[in-house]
Amino acid sequence: MTTDAGEASRRDFLVVAGNAFAAVGAAAAMWPFVAQMNPDASAQALSSTEVDLTPIKDGQAITILWRGKPVFIRHRLKEETERARADDTAQLKDPEARNLALPETTKADDENRVKPGHENWLVLIGICTHLGCIPKGQSMADARGEFGGWFCPCHGSHYDTSGRIRKGPAPRNLDVPPYTFLSDTKIKIG
Amino acid sequence: MAQHLSSYKPTSRFGKWWDERLPIARMMHAQFIDFPTPRNLNYFWTFGGILMVCLVIQILTGIVLAMHYVPTAEDAFNSVQHIKRNVNWGWLIQPIHAVGASMFFVAVYIHIFRGLYYGSYKAPREVLWILGVLILFAMMATGFLGYTLPWGQMSFWGATVITNLFSSLNEIVSGLGTTIVEWLWGGYAVSGVTLNRFFSLHYLLPFVIAGLVVLHVWALHVAGQNNPTGLDVKSNADTVPMYPYAIAKDTVGMFAFFLLFAWFVFFMPDYLGHADNYIPANPLVTPTHIVPEWYFLPFYAILRAIPSKLGGVLAMVGSILILAFLPWLDTSRVRSAKYRPYFKYLFWFFVFTCIALGWLGSKPAEPPYVAWAQFFTLCYFGFFLVLPILGLIETPGQLPKSISESVLGGGASLPSGAAAAPEKR
Numbered sequence: 001m002t003t004d005a006g007e008a009s010r011r012d013f014l015v016v017a018g019n020a021f022a023a024v025g026a027a028a029a030m031w032p033f034v035a036q037m038n039p040d041a042s043a044q045a046l047s048s049t050e051v052d053l054t055p056i057k058d059g060q061a062i063t064i065l066w067r068g069k070p071v072f073i074r075h076r077l078k079e080e081t082e083r084a085r086a087d088d089t090a091q092l093k094d095p096e097a098r099n100l101a102l103p104e105t106t107k108a109d110d111e112n113r114v115k116p117g118h119e120n121w122l123v124l125i126g127i128c129t130h131l132g133c134i135p136k137g138q139s140m141a142d143a144r145g146e147f148g149g150w151f152c153p154c155h156g157s158h159y160d161t162s163g164r165i166r167k168g169p170a171p172r173n174l175d176v177p178p179y180t181f182l183s184d185t186k187i188k189i190g
Numbered sequence: 191m192a193q194h195l196s197s198y199k200p201t202s203r204f205g206k207w208w209d210e211r212l213p214i215a216r217m218m219h220a221q222f223i224d225f226p227t228p229r230n231l232n233y234f235w236t237f238g239g240i241l242m243v244c245l246v247i248q249i250l251t252g253i254v255l256a257m258h259y260v261p262t263a264e265d266a267f268n269s270v271q272h273i274k275r276n277v278n279w280g281w282l283i284q285p286i287h288a289v290g291a292s293m294f295f296v297a298v299y300i301h302i303f304r305g306l307y308y309g310s311y312k313a314p315r316e317v318l319w320i321l322g323v324l325i326l327f328a329m330m331a332t333g334f335l336g337y338t339l340p341w342g343q344m345s346f347w348g349a350t351v352i353t354n355l356f357s358s359l360n361e362i363v364s365g366l367g368t369t370i371v372e373w374l375w376g377g378y379a380v381s382g383v384t385l386n387r388f389f390s391l392h393y394l395l396p397f398v399i400a401g402l403v404v405l406h407v408w409a410l411h412v413a414g415q416n417n418p419t420g421l422d423v424k425s426n427a428d429t430v431p432m433y434p435y436a437i438a439k440d441t442v443g444m445f446a447f448f449l450l451f452a453w454f455v456f457f458m459p460d461y462l463g464h465a466d467n468y469i470p471a472n473p474l475v476t477p478t479h480i481v482p483e484w485y486f487l488p489f490y491a492i493l494r495a496i497p498s499k500l501g502g503v504l505a506m507v508g509s510i511l512i513l514a515f516l517p518w519l520d521t522s523r524v525r526s527a528k529y530r531p532y533f534k535y536l537f538w539f540f541v542f543t544c545i546a547l548g549w550l551g552s553k554p555a556e557p558p559y560v561a562w563a564q565f566f567t568l569c570y571f572g573f574f575l576v577l578p579i580l581g582l583i584e585t586p587g588q589l590p591k592s593i594s595e596s597v598l599g600g601g602a603s604l605p606s607g608a609a610a611a612p613e614k615r
Binding site: 034037038039040043063065067068069070127130131132133134135136152153154155156168169170171 | 347350351352353354355357358361372373374375376377378379381383387473474475476478479480494496497498499500502554555556560
């Protein structure tokens with residue numbers, strides 16, 4: 001309804017304002033029904049896990065669960081560390097370190113993905129950054145891909161000995177969780 | 191539909207009383223008994239009815255299974271085994287539901303290819319077709335959610351891989367994908383929390399499908415059925431009433447279909463599943479070879495063919511979504527492939543492409559399969575690119591004058607078929 005001059009009438013204004021009010025109200029009322037699906041308080045409770053490294057011999061790896069996610073702890077052989085260091089200059093698909101303890105823009109050099117003085121220990125969240133499978137490579141008998149690290153059998157992503165994506169559909173390097181060395185043989189993840 | 195009057199005459203006093211208050215029997219009579227159906231429908235037209243029965247079977251068996259199933263990470267796997275071994279008639283009802291999902295997809299794919307071949311998506315049936323695409327999406331979501339419920343290794347890792355598809359949105363807006371995925375999971379990984387909500391949604395979606403089916407059938411009864419000639423119905427001689435003609439034919443088709451269904455249920459109930467799903471879900475070990483259910487394989491092959499995460503997801507979603515645009519991609523004015531000399535070959539090429547993609551989707555992601563999957567992904571989308579051009583350059587064959595002429599030969603005036611129909615229109 002418009003006035004003779006063609007302007008919007010008071011009724012138009014009331015209709016638009018009323019509908020907008022109802023729409024905002026409906027959206028606000030929807031929110032609890034949407035948000036209830038987010039991780040609940042018990043899932044959010046950030047637990048930390050301590051891991052004793054003594055039983056992991058040179059070249060071995062173990063997988064532990066942290067916040068429901070598998071974490072790879074690999075005791076790298078000297079050659080594996082050297083190979084990772086040499087690959088720092090290679091063409092890296094993801095140039096960022098993905099170390100949750102370091103700023104986002106840190107370079108993906110191997111030294112930024114391990115702790116100084118503990119270069120033989122590589123700790124990673126063991127979830128392929130493609131579609132969430134667990135890459136193979138924790139057991140010495142596993143196929144470790146073309147770069148000697150991990151190989152994801154689901155869609156063929158290859159990770160190197162620093163857990164960096166080198167080939168395949170995964171977009172990012174394996175994440176390094178926040179962790180600290182409590183002693184030379186004990187770490188605390190989280 | 192609007193012009194079509196029902197021959198319904200309530201005989202009992204109760205029937206008359208009811209008819210004046212809620213004429214539902216009158217409506218059903220008009221829509222499913224007197225409804226004029228083209229007289230030349232072949233057996234491919236029986237799949238609509240078959241699909242409706244499939245939906246009813248899934249809902250009925252599903253309701254029964256939900257009475258015995260336990261949607262927790264600890265008990266889900268065992269409760270399915272419990273249903274199969276201990277629950278009265280569980281040995282029958284559980285496989286009907288599991289095999290039923292596959293059979294539902296067998297029927298829906300035949301139904302879709304039927305629509306494709308005979309141009310059933312063209313005006314005035316665009317909305318009908320799009321509703322069908324929505325039903326397909328809803329069916330896929332339901333099938334996926336249902337497959338996670340037995341909580342075996344394939345269930346768990348299928349759920350992980352498919353929900354992670356959303357994490358590709360991180361490449362558009364940083365963090366968006368992770369937010370959505372954690373919202374879907376209700377945690378930081380797929381867990382019992384995820385299973386519980388998937389169960390709830392798996393129960394919900396079939397009723398959404400049922401609603402969409404009502405709209406689909408409604409749209410069908412407004413436009414009327416397409417037919418093998420693709421011609422419009424021009425006179426009463428072109429049609430026969432739905433009962434007994436189409437209903438009887440549907441029944442024959444249904445018996446044949448459910449014979450196959452029963453064969454799987456009774457003799458090879460696990461054939462269409464995966465042995466890995468008899469291993470309880472283990473969040474620490476991914477099976478070496480993850481494959482979805484067979485009905486997702488072509489789309490899975492497309493996902494893996496694209497060497498970029500976001501690109502793969504977009505191609506996979508796009509491969510289904512593009513079907514919704516088919517009514518406008520096909521520029522030919524002739525509906526049926528019967529009278530389209532080149533489209534006919536293109537159609538069979540497309541069918542072959544889909545089957546090839548399905549086979550490649552079941553293979554590991556390694557050479558030479560990936561390269562072939564890439565080739566056939568190109569073919570798949572190529573079909574939709576060639577279609578608009580083909581309609582412009584193709585010379586269609588000679589169309590019959592009418593549906594009745596195509597059935598009865600030149601003698602369109604022959605009234606024999608028409609006499610069989612109680613004409614009330």
